[in-house]
Amino acid sequence: MSRSSALASKATGYPIASVAAQLCLGEKLYDITNVVTGNTTANFEPSLDYVVVKVPRWDTLKFRGVNRHLGSAMKSVGEVMGIGRTFEEAFQKSLRMVNGFGFEAYGDVPTREEILDELKYPTDDRSRVLAHAILNQNMNIEDIHTHSKIDKWFLSKCFRIKDIYEQLNISSLDNISVDVLRCAKQRGFSDKQIAKQFKCQEDDVRNRRETLHIQCCMKQIDTLAGEYMSQTNYLYSTYMGDADDICNTKSNDFSKKKIVILGSGKYRIGSSVEFDYCSVKCTQYLREQGFETIMINYNPETMSTDFDNSDKLYFEELSFESVYSIYMREKAYGIVISMGGQEPNNIATRLHAAGLNVLGTSVCSIDSCEDRFKYSSMLDRLHINQPQWIAASSPDEIQTFVERVHYPILVRPSYVLSGAAMQIVHNEEKLNQCLTLANMVSPDHPIVLTSFMENAREVDVDAVAHNGELVCYAISEHVENAGVHSGDATLVLPSYSITDKQKENMIDIIQ
Structure with a gap:
């Protein structure tokens, strides 16, 4: 197995690792059951009725003077996977998953010379600069293709996104037509993107969209493009559809309360498998307690995006729009935010203000710490x-x-x-x-x-409390002085120079 095969497995729904393991044990392809459909074998090539776009995640801004040019050596620290029924929809989803922006001309405005240099010698900033070239510099397909060698098919799709921007610019939220707004959503525009164009609030766009009866549909990844009924709930959203796919599985037990769990999103420096582990363990416990679990995540490298780890998996953005839509559609009992790390925390306040029932660590506690x-x-x-x-x-x-x-x-x-x-x-x-x-x-x-206190000692204290009572704790001492992030520091447990009096003071503070 490799990163590429793992990505292919998540993109197609075909369980490559499981099938490969059974083949190693002597099974034949035509004897292995396709666990996604439950009624076909693994002896077939997956059929897709959707588009998948994978975009890497870089963390180059944390390194001064780093060479940001892309080449034969891998520099990304993670990746995302956007799914839609059009390239534009999947592309804009994946861009937002990486940095919160779709195909938008945001950030510093590059000069034409800088744009041409970026197109010729790509860096991790290529998508943003390409948006500036198309949306601000009015460069045509031929010019961009000549300098970047990007296939004209992909460039034509980016220009279709530009066409939507132009239609939005001559409209307003009050008079926008159903066709224009629906087309914008089908081309991957988020409510937040549209709100920026109209200089209004994201909620205003959602209300207008709902008034015009423009809603997304939830479609299944079933490996067979709908030819056979699927036994799993591996789902994604799209505005290119009229109805949801039927989810005819174990998750049709309407007596169970539904709980949404937010995953960790993309891997980056400071957020990796540890948050994914927390999300998966939370899901497992809730299933054991009789709840129907609904996982939302978009990272193909994680266990939480395995379709059999939860009752339903939504391969979707961890944005307010996406999470709120899924929560309301599922009529969920509650949502767990605190297991996914930074990205879910960033939308915790908005979700709480919108009336979602937040379980576990309260939004007030999250906000007090963040x-x-x-x-x-x-x-x-x-x-x-x-x-x-x-x-x-x-x-x-x-x-x-x-x-x-x-x-x-x-x-x-x-x-x-x-x-x-x-x-x-x-x-x-x-x-x-x-x-x-x-x-x-x-x-x-x-x-x-x-x-900043120079030459100071730094100590980490990890503690567990239950019903307001301190249950256990661990004191780790940094080898380096204060100023080195704990993720880069060498820690010693138990501490080697902290006095008993200092430990008592720390415990008093914790309590």
């Missing part, structure tokens, strides 16, 4: 010592804070993973650069500046 301002304020209220800090609300306040505490200063954005855009700065120029980067990474949440 929001740097709220967390630091909580420490102050509890009289727990911490370095001096301030919310980066205005240049004057920042300057006053710097004059009071002096450099170095730690810049800490909220709702980020593995220290993204978190840096120790020693001068004003670097501070301004870091504030810009932090605002780009987490624009909707506060940035906190903290006085």
Whole structure:
């Protein structure tokens, strides 16, 4: 097995590893049952009535001076898989899965020279620059093909997305026609993308869409393009359909309460198999307790996207639009957000505000930990010592804070993973650069500046509580001084230099 064969298995629904194992044991292809349909054999080539687009995920922004050009050596740290009935639908889904943006001209505006250089020598930023070339620079297919060598078929699909943008630009939310809005959704536009064009809220677009009776359909990945009835609920959404596929399996027990579990999304630095493990174990426990489990995830590298690990698998975005739609369609009893890590946490507040029943760790607790301002304020209220800090609300306040505490200063954005855009700065120029980067990474949440204590020791404490009582804990000491992220630090357990008095203070803080 390889990464490619694992991806092919998820894309087609054909259980390659299972079939290969049975072949190794001497079974014949025509004797092996296709577990997806339950009534055909493995002796066939999968038929697809949908389009799959795989896009890699890079984390090059975390490395200064790194060569971002793509070549024969793999540089990605993860991948996503978008599924739809049109290329545009699957393509835009997969782009949003990677970075939250579809085929959009976002970020810094590149010059024509920079665009031509990117087209000729591609980097991890190629899709964004291609969008600028088509949407802003009005480059034609021939010019782009000449410089990039991208097949004209793919470029023509990107220009079809441009056509939708042009139709949206001459419309408004109030007078947009059913055909234009439906066509936009069929070409992969999210409600959020459309809202940006109309300068309105995402909820306004959803309400308008529902008023016009434009809803997605849920289709099955069944390996046979609907020729035979499928026994699994391996699903994806599309606006290129009139009705949902029939799900005639174990999940038709209407006496069971349904619980949605959010997976971890793409792998990147700081988020890997550990969150997927949590999601899978949560799903297994809920099934044992008699609940119907519904997994939402889009990472083909994970166990949670194996169709037999849950009663239903939606291979979909972990966006508010997608999760809310699935939750309401399934009439779910509740949703588990806290097992998937950073990406589900980012939409927790919106899901809670929309009325979804959040199970497990509360949204209030998630927000208190993710929001740097709220967390630091909580420490102050509890009289727990911490370095001096301030919310980066205005240049004057920042300057006053710097004059009071002096450099170095730690810049800490909220709702980020593995220290993204978190840096120790020693001068004003670097501070301004870091504030810009932090605002780009987490624009909707506060940035906190903290006085950085040099030559300090750093300790990790992992603890478990039940009904408000501390059950167990582990104290790990960093070999490196404070300033090295715990993911890159060498940790020692048990700690080697922490005194008993210091341990007592830590336990008091935990309690």
